[in-house]
Amino acid sequence: MNYRINAPKLAEEGKRKIYWAQVHMPVLLNLKEKLLSESPLKGVKFAGCLHVTKETGVLIRTLRDLGADLTWCGCNPLSTQDDVAAALVDEGVSIYASRGVSNEQYYDDIHSAMGIKPNVTIDDGADLTVEMHNSGNLSEVYGGTEETTTGVVRLRAMEKNGKLKYPIMAVNDAETKHDFDNVYGTGQSALDGIIRATNILISGKIVVVSGYGHVGKGIARRAAGHGANVIITEIDPIAALKAKLDGYTVLPMASAAMTGDLFITTTGCKDVIREEHFLKMKNGTILANAGHFNVEISIDTLKSSSVKVKQINQNTTEYELKKGNKLYLIGEGRLVNLVAAEGHPSEVMDMSFANQLLSAIKLIQVKGSLSPAVYNIEKTQDQQIAKAKLESMDINIDTLTEEQHTYLTGFSEGT
Template identity: 70%
Template sequence: MEFRVKDLALAEEGKNRIDWAEAHMPVLVALRQKYEKTKPLKGIRVAGCLHVTKETGVLVRTLKAAGAELSWCGCNPLSTQDDVAASLAKDEGIAIFASRGVTSKEYYDDIHSAMKLDPHVTIDDGADLTVEMHKGMPKSIRGGTEETTTGVIRLRAMQKAGKLAYPIIAVNDAETKHDFDNIYGTGQSALDGIIRATNILVSGKNVVIAGYGHVGKGVARRAAGLGANVIVTEVDPIAALKAKLDGYSVAKMNKAAEIGDIFVTTTGCKDVIVDRDIAKMKDGAILANAGHFNVEISIPGIESQTVQKKEINDHTMQYSLKNGKRVYLIGEGRLVNLAAAEGHPSEVMDMSFANQFLAVLKLAQQGQTMKPLVYNIDKAQDQEIALAKLQSMGVEIDSLTPAQKAYLEGFAEGT
């Protein structure tokens, strides 16, 4: 079996970390126990392009246990955990092509290597694999899944342009994904990344958060919880109003730039922090991005006014600017929670990856009869995953009586 990882000697460490994640992912483990006997994915080839983290390791084990043949690659040049990649190659026998710190060419070479499997189903995060699949379509493809907001936006744009050639299930759009993973997962792990990279005291700082969607809300809550004064920037009046009424300041980026100590972009948009903002920043300002691509903070905008650049630790670059001030960029402006920390905690990835697993199963069984459109997750699947998660936490909830159900569905009863 062909694979490309940094160092196979890291496999034992990776295996221990995947085992740890598995112990915190009861919903996904229950799916494995259910399907490892019947092996509904036997004969199905699955190519995955997802951050190679310990939680992804549990998804890989689950797909394999259900009978799938797998190839894998990373979906971001800085997010691969090399020990996990080593374990997936050595212990699980997966055709994995991934290492941390790849160049853009190596990144796409890895995607192309994973595509050689001629998959029936693709699993993607950010749509880079799906877009490459469309350039020279392997023959057997039945459908694909998409994990993140930015990927779903790209794939809906492909559908609108009439360019989408196979059905996609938008896993991100499941409530048990974006209302938990994007909010609680990124909220906690983005702060974790910033703290691991700088050990800065968040309390008392002005933290500027660009974007008040799911990720922005999560980061804002956690920064405020650590004692920061949160300032939100937005382009959507409704999101801005929500931020204001949630108790945060709202300002234009160009104003916020003058007072921020820490900046976190969470928009999925480009050029959110540009050269004129950087020129206004205080000496020592820290910049981080939690959106999918490294286009939110303009790196050319920093470099054009830099006189000296110095790596101060594995994750942080100091830029000394012409105006005599310094700014610090974490993780090259890539997803800070994966570049400088371990990504989302296992407990939230449990739900995201349970959705992924069930979406792969559906595409393997029904993909050939589905139109080439972007599909949402069934409401029933969302409810089932939420219920399983609650049960794993020992939480019970009420259910509607027949009379309540009739009342909620009817119009006869009023004042």
């Protein structure tokens, strides 16, 4: 069998979900239409390790229809949408992904996907790329792509340490990715996940957002829009200053811990909320993470500080601390928007995955000529995707007149 999934019988439900995503992903689908006659991915073997959601379903169908031979695994133990995985398997795609897998099975799934001996890897968080390197089996690889900030950080560290053995396109670093997906996508879907898991009223709450980067900014804005009082914690003075001038309160976590009602981590760092903070928190405090890995809230110390642990619903766990206070952790500290909701809206994934497709085609076109490094996405690709997105929204913009172009590219005209 070339798949391992939870529930094959959910295929029809999954197909309906993918259809809905498809309706909202015109940029990716138009690109596919234009490229179909060329079959640019014909005979190229892909291994993908990216949340198996309805939007990823559209990406997978696109790669397949353009000729790719592909296999896919999940990039997080709790983010797979089992119905989507079933739909794709029903269409003959090789999928190794299930919601709720153990760490061991998570890595087994990655290794099963690697079995295709990929020419191109598509990764989200760098677990597949790291495992590829650990296996040493790189003879057929042309290159890879990386979807998220944490993955790019890891891969740049590999490059710096001389460990990276094949070229990577940093899809996350495209403007049409991180300025939209990370900001608007996570901004909306993280709150969606928290609301679905708890049904709390955000209005009037004190919401503490750790990290004021792309994701943090998006979530802070949405929480404020709901009527919350938002506190930002940061370690970077520039980001902290931006948060202050955007109108938020900026505090160290030690102070924020005492006042927050809801905490959302978005840093890509570890142990941002830890035992000393849990002990200061108010009874009823809710904790959620939107960063890539489940390391931002120190779950081990939350467990060891607790006398009782109780499951409230599928995605909310109550931790009763020794002094009696109860804290509520959503989605086991894994990315709340994918665990407790459906992930980003399809409209933003449209641009992220158009970047994935064009970056993969680029890797195939230049195969063998790039040295092992992490590459930024070219401005022309960003412009192409932004233009296509605007067109799909029926939005026209101005163009420079000749005089304006001369003015903007010259120096002679001044006061």
